Structure formats: C-alpha cells, structure tokens
Amino acid sequence: MKIQNNNVKSLLVLYRDISLLGKINGLLGWDLNVNLPQGASEGRAEQSAYITKLITQKWQSEEFKSLLERVKSEKNLNNYEKAIVRNIAHGAKYYHRVPEKTIVEFSRATSRAFVAWSKAREKNDFKSFLPHLEKIVDMSVEIAGHLGYDKNPYDALLDLYEPEFTTEKGKKIFSELVAELTPFVKKITSSKTYTSYTSPFKENAEFTFEEQEKFSHFVLSKINYDFDKGRLDISPHPFTENVGADDVRITTRYKKNDFTESIMIALHEGGHALYEQGVNPEFEYTPLEGGVSLGVHESQSRFWENQVGRSFEFVADTFSSLESYFSDRFRENTSPKDFLLHFCRVSPGLIRVEADEVTYNLHIALRFEIEEALINGKAKAKDLPKLWNEKMKKYLGIVPKTDADGVLQDVHWSYGSFGYFPTYTLGNLYAAQFTNAMKKDLDFHQVALNGQYKKLLDWQRKNIHQYGSLYWPDELVKKVTGESLSTKYFLKYLKEKYTKIYDLS
Numbered sequence: 001m002k003i004q005n006n007n008v009k010s011l012l013v014l015y016r017d018i019s020l021l022g023k024i025n026g027l028l029g030w031d032l033n034v035n036l037p038q039g040a041s042e043g044r045a046e047q048s049a050y051i052t053k054l055i056t057q058k059w060q061s062e063e064f065k066s067l068l069e070r071v072k073s074e075k076n077l078n079n080y081e082k083a084i085v086r087n088i089a090h091g092a093k094y095y096h097r098v099p100e101k102t103i104v105e106f107s108r109a110t111s112r113a114f115v116a117w118s119k120a121r122e123k124n125d126f127k128s129f130l131p132h133l134e135k136i137v138d139m140s141v142e143i144a145g146h147l148g149y150d151k152n153p154y155d156a157l158l159d160l161y162e163p164e165f166t167t168e169k170g171k172k173i174f175s176e177l178v179a180e181l182t183p184f185v186k187k188i189t190s191s192k193t194y195t196s197y198t199s200p201f202k203e204n205a206e207f208t209f210e211e212q213e214k215f216s217h218f219v220l221s222k223i224n225y226d227f228d229k230g231r232l233d234i235s236p237h238p239f240t241e242n243v244g245a246d247d248v249r250i251t252t253r254y255k256k257n258d259f260t261e262s263i264m265i266a267l268h269e270g271g272h273a274l275y276e277q278g279v280n281p282e283f284e285y286t287p288l289e290g291g292v293s294l295g296v297h298e299s300q301s302r303f304w305e306n307q308v309g310r311s312f313e314f315v316a317d318t319f320s321s322l323e324s325y326f327s328d329r330f331r332e333n334t335s336p337k338d339f340l341l342h343f344c345r346v347s348p349g350l351i352r353v354e355a356d357e358v359t360y361n362l363h364i365a366l367r368f369e370i371e372e373a374l375i376n377g378k379a380k381a382k383d384l385p386k387l388w389n390e391k392m393k394k395y396l397g398i399v400p401k402t403d404a405d406g407v408l409q410d411v412h413w414s415y416g417s418f419g420y421f422p423t424y425t426l427g428n429l430y431a432a433q434f435t436n437a438m439k440k441d442l443d444f445h446q447v448a449l450n451g452q453y454k455k456l457l458d459w460q461r462k463n464i465h466q467y468g469s470l471y472w473p474d475e476l477v478k479k480v481t482g483e484s485l486s487t488k489y490f491l492k493y494l495k496e497k498y499t500k501i502y503d504l505s
C-alpha cells in the first residue's frame with residue numbers, strides 16, 4: 001500500500017489510536033462474554049465506557065476534524081488514499097453529525113433498555129420494555145435526522161451497517177424473497193420427505209461438551225482456521241472478535257442432545273474469522289482493516305456454514321469422522337443422506353436464530369418492515385406484539401404464544417441497532433452470488449467432496465479477503481461477480497438444493 005499524500009499520512013497516524021483503542025475495547029468485550037466473574041460487571045462497564053469515551057474524543061478532536069475536511073478536498077489521491085478518506089468520512093458521520101449530548105444519552109438509554117429487555121423477555125412482559133423501546137425509537141429517528149438522508153430516515157440508519165444500502169433496495173429484495181419463498185416453504189412442508197423425517201440419533205442420545213469441542217477443533221482445522229493466531233471458547237451468544245491481525249478469536253456453545261449447532265457455529269464463526277485473518281496485513285490499524293461491511297462479513301460466514309457445511313459434499317466428506325466420534329449414538333444404518341436431511345431440516349419456527357436457510361429470510365423481512373414502519377411513524381411501538389404476530393402468521397404460518405418467543409426474542413432493538421437485521425439477509429445473498437462466481441473458477445463438487453477446503457479459502461482470499469475494506473460492498477460484488485447484488489443467485493441456489501433434498505418435482 002503506497003501512501004504519498006501528507007495529509008492522509010497524518011490522518012492515518014491519528015486513526016491508528018482509534019483502531020488500537022477499538023481492539024482493546026474488543027478484548028474487554030471478549031473477556032466480558034467468556035471469562036468475567038459475575039460480580040465484576042459494574043467494573044467492566046466502567047472500564048469499557050472509559051475506552052469508548054477516549055475513542056469518541058479522538059473522532060471529535062479539532063485536529064482530526066480539520067484534517068479530514070482538508071483531505072476530503074484533495075484532488076490527486078490514489079485508490080488506497082481515496083478508500084481511506086471515504087471510510088473515515090463514513091465512520092465520522094456518527095461522531096461529527098450527532099451531538100455529543102445525544103450520543104451519551106443514547107448510550108445510557110440503550111444500557112438501561114438492555115437490562116429491561118433481558119428481564120422483560122424472561123418474564124414475558126412486553127409492557128415493562130415498552131417505555132424503553134419508545135425512547136429508543138424516538139432517539140433513532142432523531143439520530144437519523146442528524147445523520148441526514150435523501151428520501152427515508154431509515155436510510156440513514158441502514159447506511160451505518162451497510163454503506164449505500166437503502167430502504168428502496170431493501171423493499172425490492174424482501175418483496176422478491178417473500179414472493180418466492182413463502183410458497184416454496186409450503187411445498188417443502190407438504191412433501192413426503194418432510195413428513196417422514198426421523199432424527200439420525202438414538203432416543204435420549206447425549207454428546208458431551210468435550211467431544212463436541214474436539215469435533216469443533218477438527219472442523220475448524222479442516223477449513224484452515226489458524227489456531228496459532230486464534231482460539232475457540234464458549235459464550236452464550238457465539239461471536240468473532242478481532243483483537244489484532246494475529247489474534248482473531250471465536251466462541252461457540254454446545255447443546256447436550258445434538259452436535260449440529262456446534263458444527264454450524266464453528267463453520268459460521270470460523271468463516272468470519274478466516275475473513276479477518278486473510279486481510280492484507282499492511283492494512284492493520286488503518287481504516288482499510290477488517291471486513292468491509294456487516295453484509296459482506298456475514299456472506300463469508302454463511303458460505304462456510306451453508307454452502308459448505310450444509311452440502312451433500314461436506315456431509316459425505318466428514319461422515320466417517322462423525323461416525324468415529326459419535327456413531328454409538330446413531331440409529332442403525334444411518335447414512336450421509338440422513339445427516340444431510342438433519343443438517344438441512346426446513347421447519348417454520350418462531351425463533352430467528354434457530355431458523356433454517358429457507359425460512360430464515362422471512363424472519364428478517366418481518367423485522368425490516370417493522371423497523372421501516374417504526375422509523376417513519378407508520379407504526380407505534382405499543383402495537384408491535386400485534387403487528388409481529390400478524391406478520392408471523394402471514395409469512396411463516398405460525399403465531400407465537402408468548403411475546404418472549406415473538407417480539408421480545410432479539411437483543412438488537414434494546415441495543416438501538418435499527419438497520420442491523422437486513423445485513424443478515426444481504427449476507428445470504430452475497431454468499432450465493434459469490435459462490436456462483438467461485439463455481440466458474442473451480443469444481444466445487446470435486447473440491448468439497450475431497451475435503452480440499454484450502455482451495456475454496458484460496459479463492460476467497462484472492463477475490464475477497466485480502467482487500468479488507470478497500471472496496472465498498474457494491475464495488476466488491478461487481479468486481480467479483482460482474483454485477484450488483486440480486487436475489488437471483490440465492491433463490492436459484494435454495495430451489496435447486498432443497499428440491500433435491502426434499503425430492504420435490
């Protein structure tokens with residue numbers, strides 16, 4: 001990476017502190033989720049808040065602001081320099097346009113809302129969460145106003161998570177997905193293969209955490225996750241933390257009665273980590289480090305989880321290993337096909353994080369529509385339980401009996417993360433479109449069947465990972481696939497795969 005412009009050089013020096021502080025905060029967050037003694041949460045909140053304050057001050061310093069303004073009007077920047085300025089300007093929007101008073105108040109409101117949400121969910125008491133939700137919606141509308149937008153205040157929030165993603169693009173994507181997937185789910189659930197499903201496990205089979213941990217290590221090594229520069233731990237909600245280019249950690253969880261989730265989490269978080277481990281090391285501590293957006297990041301995890309982990313090839317390749325670990329708890333005569341059906345089981349359910357590939361995006365469509373309505377004042381927070389249940393009925397044909405299994409199930413709104421949910425769907429779409437391009441360059445079927453996952457990773461490294469945040473999502477997807485993001489490849493992928501798995505005609 002060649003940096004010639006002196007103002008960009010100075011800006012990078014200042015940015016380095018922001019990046020370093022971010023990683024220190026990340027480590028505190030990792031420790032909070034993995035190791036923290038129960039009584040230590042107050043102290044950790046204090047420490048983390050202090051680092052956040054330092055980061056905010058760095059973004060808001062006069063030196064940083066004036067340097068950024070100067071650099072924005074520079075003419076002859078090279079591509080690296082342009083991307084650096086673009087990324088900093090994008091990140092600075094929040095800190096420079098939203099008044100400090102609002103940032104602090106929002107942080108306080110969301111901290112309180114998170115605690116209220118946890119209790120409300122536990123007690124199935126939406127009413128106790130409602131005043132917090134109302135406050136967060138009001139403040140999100142205010143923040144969108146500060147950030148600025150052309151057509152829709154929701155655009156300002158979407159752009160925080162996925163640069164240049166808009167309500168209009170989202171409406172098109174979700175209407176296409178809903179139109180195709182709702183009838184497809186019905187077709188699957190009325191098939192003979194669906195109704196005759198039986199678990200591949202013996203009744204009351206149990207799998208110890210130690211066994212599952214070993215198998216997760218085996219799977220992660222297979223996909224070339226670098227354990228010398230990472231580690232696997234346990235946390236209630238799995239995540240990936242980049243503490244540094246040589247320290248990308250992942251977490252997982254284990255269920256006693258089924259190891260499927262732990263395999264899929266290892267592949268998913270492993271996919272996020274491979275992306276971070278594969279970025280050009282010269283980008284570290286600059287605004288080009290790390291994955292470019294949440295949507296593209298999610299595509300790299302969904303690729304390993306779904307395109308690979310839930311494929312006939314992966315199951316065929318790993319079946320003998322599964323047998324050597326767990327076969328005494330398999331039903332008699334289980335075959336790879338039984339495991340493919342188990343891993344790819346489609347089942348319209350209430351909970352998003354447990355959803356299969358086919359129904360998953362319907363859960364997101366519902367959240368996208370509700371967020372858009374809330375931010376535009378077309379829906380009121382108090383009406384959410386009713387709205388939620390109506391949409392569940394319409395898209396998935398089921399209605400939750402409790403708000404805990406409905407509108408209260410996700411943490412995101414208590415964090416104030418309006419605009420985050422759609423990036424999960426974007427991840428699925430990017431993954432399918434990238435894989436379609438990958439399959440033109442290599443024989444996916446043979447490569448995966450023979451467990452040559454390094455070849456898949458090399459393709460990702462060459463086409464996606466190395467660039468970090470150099471190209472924005474639309475630039476990247478055009479560069480790799482020749483066109484902008486569409487639902488076409490994802491729908492084709494799902495229909496071909498599940499028509500085969502469920503013997504549909």
Ligand code: MG
Pocket residue numbers: 268272298301
């Ligand atoms: Mg993810």
